[in-house]
Amino acid sequence: MIRSSQGGRMMSESRIAASYARLLHDYLQRQGHDPSAVLGPQTLTTQHFVPMAVWQTWLAAVDDHEGRRPALGLRIAEGVRAQHFGVVGYAALACANLGEALQRMERFHASVYDANPAHLSVHGDTVCIEWGVARGRPGALVDETGLASLVQLSRDLVGKHIPAREVWFVNETPADLAPYRQFFGGEVRFDMPCTRLVLDAAWLAHPLRKSDPELLAMMDRQAEALLQLVSQVPSAIEAWRRSLVPLIREGRTTLAELARLHHTSPRSLQRRLADQGTTFQALLDETRRHLAEAHLKEGRLDLAEIALLLGYSEQSAFTRAFRAWTGQPPAQWRRAQLRGASLPGASVHTPAP
Known part of the structure; x- marks a missing residue:
């Protein structure tokens, strides 16, 4: 079982990625509505994260705007990519x-989605992803949008309808269960007692149809551009370093993997x-350090x-290495670095994507 721990933080300190919040804006646009008119001023273009309280407020505003139609979270999730x-989504494509x-x-x-920690486990012929309530309950709209988004993204990745064996929610039973079962x-x-998604474990081995070569190539080009900002190295080392870029992103950082790419032992x-x-x-550490500093x-x-x-499997491992x-x-x-860049005469060089 893989466990993620968020320490003693409470729901009031939780947040979601701005990219995930964009899901709600995309939904409103699909419905023909102006997101700013429904949600008010927003700053998604300048933030990494949106506070959970703001996300809850936005969802409630859309719910009110639509007259509290049932299963809003499911409709929002239908547009997830x-x-x-x-x-994290880009890395999943690899x-x-x-x-x-x-x-x-x-x-x-x-x-x-920085709310309650997630726990993934496999039991026999099922796989279970579960969220507790240790840090509080973000509410039905948050939970339903989050769980439905994960299911919809999984379906999009494999290109098939993945039926859930069972789904649990901690919130009270809605008046109409039909949209959820459908x-x-x-x-x-x-x-x-918890939020839970149970799937057939056989789906775990299903290949992804949505491996996005163009997106992954763009990520690799950006990483290579960042590496070009560092001092020149011999051509042989440069070739090995460039080959390490996708291996690092995919977590396949072994001598054997690099040798395989270069058709040698x-x-x-x-x-x-x-x-x-x-x-x-040394080559791996140097490449990671240069990429880390550039990012x-x-x-x-x-x-x-x-x-x-x-x-890195955990942010703490990256912090120790850095x-x-x-x-x-x-x-x-x-x-x-930001303080240094703000000094008179300082300049920041940003590589082209």
């Missing part, structure tokens, strides 16, 4: 199958690295998103 999950994608989204869920395709229960690659005065671990300077990504793109490289945690290093 990988980009609404931000970097996975080989749905199981890998769900694990990646579960591991980094807090960078998209959307999820299985038994839906309310007034339960791990032993031969090790010797060639030694001839250049380096090792695989931090650029300022577009949250620390959890940077950790994911660098192939401290070892620079003597500072990444947040402190970023603040220092």
